[in-house]
Amino acid sequence: MIPGTDLADHPALVAALAHVKAAAALANARAGTIAPTSAQAIAAAADTVIAGDGRGLTGVPLLRGGGSVAVNVAVNEELARRADVAPAELNRSQSTADVVHTAARLALLAEVPATVGALDQLAADLEAAGQRWEAAAPHTLARTCLQDALAVPTSLWPTGTGRAVARAAAGVAGRLEPLRSVVLGATVVGTGSGATEAYRAAVVPELAHRTGHDLGPHPDPAGALQHDDDLLALAAALAAAATRVVRIGRDLRLLLSGPDGGFGELRLPATGDGSTFFASKTNPIDAETAIQLGCAALGAHATVTHLAAAAELHLDVFGLASAVAVLGQAQAVAAAARALSATVTTATVDAERCATLAALAHPTKEASP
Numbered sequence: 001m002i003p004g005t006d007l008a009d010h011p012a013l014v015a016a017l018a019h020v021k022a023a024a025a026l027a028n029a030r031a032g033t034i035a036p037t038s039a040q041a042i043a044a045a046a047d048t049v050i051a052g053d054g055r056g057l058t059g060v061p062l063l064r065g066g067g068s069v070a071v072n073v074a075v076n077e078e079l080a081r082r083a084d085v086a087p088a089e090l091n092r093s094q095s096t097a098d099v100v101h102t103a104a105r106l107a108l109l110a111e112v113p114a115t116v117g118a119l120d121q122l123a124a125d126l127e128a129a130g131q132r133w134e135a136a137a138p139h140t141l142a143r144t145c146l147q148d149a150l151a152v153p154t155s156l157w158p159t160g161t162g163r164a165v166a167r168a169a170a171g172v173a174g175r176l177e178p179l180r181s182v183v184l185g186a187t188v189v190g191t192g193s194g195a196t197e198a199y200r201a202a203v204v205p206e207l208a209h210r211t212g213h214d215l216g217p218h219p220d221p222a223g224a225l226q227h228d229d230d231l232l233a234l235a236a237a238l239a240a241a242a243t244r245v246v247r248i249g250r251d252l253r254l255l256l257s258g259p260d261g262g263f264g265e266l267r268l269p270a271t272g273d274g275s276t277f278f279a280s281k282t283n284p285i286d287a288e289t290a291i292q293l294g295c296a297a298l299g300a301h302a303t304v305t306h307l308a309a310a311a312e313l314h315l316d317v318f319g320l321a322s323a324v325a326v327l328g329q330a331q332a333v334a335a336a337a338r339a340l341s342a343t344v345t346t347a348t349v350d351a352e353r354c355a356t357l358a359a360l361a362h363p364t365k366e367a368s369p
Helices: 011-031 036-050 069-083 096-136 156-174 197-211 221-226 229-256 285-310 319-346 351-358
Strands: 139-144 147-153
Touching: 011 036, 011 069, 011 096, 011 197, 011 319, 036 069, 069 096, 096 156, 096 197, 096 221, 096 229, 096 319, 139 351, 156 229, 156 319, 229 285, 229 319, 285 319
Parallel strands: none
Antiparallel strands: 139 147
């Protein structure tokens, strides 16, 4: 199995699947399609999984053909065993399609806000760094095309960059709202066939109640099951954020380069050996970590795009693989943002170096009258 593609590797997805199964059982009881005692037993079993007991759900591959049936079956069988009910009762009024599609959205709603928070924190840290650096060194040298330009406030780069990160965070946050429209109750291809009207009316409100998310039935379940527009949009917003963190990591490497043979405007505290060969070398480890994580997130965006293009006809059977890629993408962006915050908050400005550079600024051409 490819590392990171076991269901157990994604606890938010495991919990989301358990929430879906509990809500479905309780809605089925309300609709009269299973006994209330069975529904309560299923919900109680699901709660043990949600609390973190994922035993029995290891070794379940997420990247496997068959439209994620193996995932749905594994959850059905494990909860049936715990609840002491027939596995068929776990899948009453459901299909793999609407269960997995809905659980994927719940997992993202649980995970992505942490990414938004990490980006917001990075934006704040950059703003604070700008004020701190300018207080120590009022001016430095701007570069365009990596050539000397004019003297500018030392805060110009960090504050402008912080605002760009804040915009990226807002872009990601704005893509979460469509995930609140779920297809549970639409079964295989969005027609609702196989589920009673009473069940369909009850299941999404029950899921919203259990999860605390403001959920509603999708206005176009057939279209949603055919096309993962919401995942594409979220992946694109995360890719935009990843682009920002890679750029910031590269900019910080330039500003930290040297200290004598590079830009040398920023300095990092020595936290350990920077080299097994050179003495007294301090590497921009966190900035370089952020670059790698950001590039991984950009790769995940490409994966989601290709999977969306590979789907066909009435059901996107690659939707779970796309969701797993977006989950990893969100985690990578969050980790990258935190690594950059660690650099920004610990870096200090070299006031003497900045003053020397500012004195080298090119004179600007006079504006035409």
